[in-house]
Structure formats: structure tokens, C-alpha cells
Amino acid sequence: MPRYIKMYNKAFDDFYECGECEKELSISDIDTSDWTCKECKEKVVIYSTETKRPLIRLFSTEVNKSDFIFNYHQGEFVEIRGITELTNKKQRMFGLANYGGQEVGLKDFVDCLWR
Numbered sequence: 001m002p003r004y005i006k007m008y009n010k011a012f013d014d015f016y017e018c019g020e021c022e023k024e025l026s027i028s029d030i031d032t033s034d035w036t037c038k039e040c041k042e043k044v045v046i047y048s049t050e051t052k053r054p055l056i057r058l059f060s061t062e063v064n065k066s067d068f069i070f071n072y073h074q075g076e077f078v079e080i081r082g083i084t085e086l087t088n089k090k091q092r093m094f095g096l097a098n099y100g101g102q103e104v105g106l107k108d109f110v111d112c113l114w115r
């Protein structure tokens, strides 16, 4: 059985930055419905005490093959080897190195290594 992965956790967010506006952001500067900068609408860079490396917070539909998901359960980045669209139209399946297939809701957030 594949192990369950926790792909999203804002509890560890340390601080936020916008690369486009070149400044640190407070949570009130961010549209948290999609984790973009309210000013320029670009994705914010998330620095996390847990991940050590900067994150981008994506909807599962924005994730691409070769992105690296952070798994909060094991404290490690995991590479996405493949993505399958499920016929139920509510989920996608990520094929992950060492973890097998993981189903994620289309509206679910996924914390990935900044790209």
C-alpha cells in the first residue's frame, strides 16, 4: 500500500515574498484563495521553517510532472514522475517516487519546491 502524503500545511509558513514586487509580504498582502500577491497577481514565494527551501503553493491542477512536492509527514521533497487525470473529474493522481499513486482533489493546495 502506498503511504499517505501530506502535501499542504501553512502552519509552518515563516515569511512571504513577492519576486515581482521585490519585497516581503504580510499575509494581508496575499490573496490566500490562490496564494498570489494582491499587487501584481504573481504567485508568492513561501519560506518555511519546515521545508528549509522556498515553496510555491499550487492548486493540484497547476502542478506539473517533474515538480517536487513537499511531504510534511516525512519532511522531504518528492518528485512527481507522472500525472493521471481521473475519470471522476474531481481528482488527479500523482505518481510519486517511492510513494506510488496519490489522489488529490482538483481544488486542493499542494506545496511544491519554488520553480
Ligand SMILES: [Zn+2]
Residues within 6 Å of the ligand: 018, 019, 020, 021, 022, 037, 038, 039, 040, 041, 042
Ligand atoms: Zn507582487
